[in-house]
Amino acid sequence: MNIPPVLKxxxxxxLEGTITPAMVEKIARRNNIAVPAGLIRNGKFTWADDGTAAGNLKGFVQAYDDATGVMKCAEDYTDITYDYLKRSADEGCIYAEIFISVDHGKMVGLAYPEMLAAIAKGYEKAKVETGMEARFISTCVRHYGPEAALRVAKITHDNPHPLVTGFGMAGDENAYTVADFKPAYDAAFDAAALPFRTAHAGEAAGPQxxxxxxxxxxxxxxxHMVRAVDDPALIAEQKKINAVPEVCVSSNLALRAFKDYAAHPLRKFFDAGLKVVLGSDDPAFFNTGIGKEYAIAKEEFAFSDAELSRITRNAIEEAFIDDATRAKLLAKLA
Ligand SMILES: [Zn+2]
Structure with a gap:
């Protein structure tokens, strides 16, 4: 696919979903760990594709755990952050918003401030070389439960960092109820240091x-929010509040949320006036990157370069950043 020339x-x-097979091999070697058997084939991650959403999710989660399991130290975080940002900048990406996980840091053996310092180091290096901006969203994992989420929220709140501007939630959308996580969102919120919020919703679970x-x-x-396609009334409601769906087409197809491009609502959302933005989700695992997501929008959904530029403008307008950075990025688009 040809990567469109527009800024992205x-x-x-x-963040952990950006770790490439090459990076897994490099980090494993450095940490003296064997790469799990069968994880990488012909330079790509492989997992059992049984053609069902549940089976693929299980296989993907296993591959994700195996791949990120080679990470053991701060340097690993620095390297994957730099590697992802550099690759994205090379594809014309000027801004990224990246989910980071207190829980994953803990698995690697790093406290949140140490993990953040390592990530910031990778970011600063990439920024000097490319000019690309990024911000980070501290993300709780829904299926770890409300108490774990609250812990993540409090750690995030108590350790403010200028690059961490939002709070989010990933993981199994069918675990617990949304209301169970309200305390975590309330605890994370800080009007000055942590004003922004998002959550995975309407990917695996329905419109409600x-x-x-x-x-x-x-x-x-x-x-995601893609399951809103099942409920026209919801699309209308979402348009009224100027909702922003973070759409990740390759991810949705890899995990069988939709069977093919024709069934995917990207074009429908955009034409309905929703403020669509694009994401690569776990690019190394879905064999994609932000350049390819823009290419797919162009080639499979017939987006013009002007429409793609509108998507990037949507992103910068809705980015979790301060006004000065927003103005600077918008000026790049002008
Ligand atoms: Zn995601």
Whole structure:
């Protein structure tokens, strides 16, 4: 696919999901760990594709755990952050918003401040070389439960960092209820240091998950939100609040949320006037990157370069950044 020449923004991407097979091999070697058997074939991650949403999710989660399991130290975080940002900048990406996980840091053996320092180091290096901006969203994992989420929220709140501007939630959308996580969102919020919020909703779960996230967590930005396509009334409601769906086409197809491009609502959302932005989600695992997501929008959904530029403008307008950075990025688009 030809990567369109427009400037881009990656608005939904998990840091650990950017770790490439080459990076897994490099980090494993450095940490003296064997790469799990069968994880990488012909330079790509492989997992059992049984053609069902549940089976693929299981396989993907296993591959994700195996790949990120080679990470053991701060340097690993620095390297994957730099590697992702550099690759994205090379594809014309000027801004990324990246989910980071207190829980994953803990698995690697790093306290949140140490993990953040390592990530910031990778970011600063990439920024000097490319000019690309990024911000980070501290993300709780829904299926770890409300108490774990509250812990993540408090750690995030108590350790403010200028690059961490939002709070989010990933993981199994069918675990617990949205209301169970309201305390975490309340605890994370800080009008000055942590004003922004998003959550995965309407990916695996249906339209009600989107309404719950909107009404209970007071969101206007949603990870995926693609299942809103099943409910025209919801699309109208979401348009009214100027909702922002973070759309990740390759992810949705890899995990069988939709069977093919024709069934996917990207074009429908955009034409309905929703403020669509694009994301690569876990690019290394879905064999994509933000350049390819823009290419797919162009080639499979017939987006013109002007429409793609509109998507990037949507992203910068809705980015979790300060006004001065927003103005600087918007000036790049002018
Ligand atoms: Zn995601």
């Amino acid at each position: 923004a990656d608005m939904h991407v998990h 998950s989107v309404r719950d996230a909107r009404d209970i967590l007071k969101l206007r930005r949603f990870g």
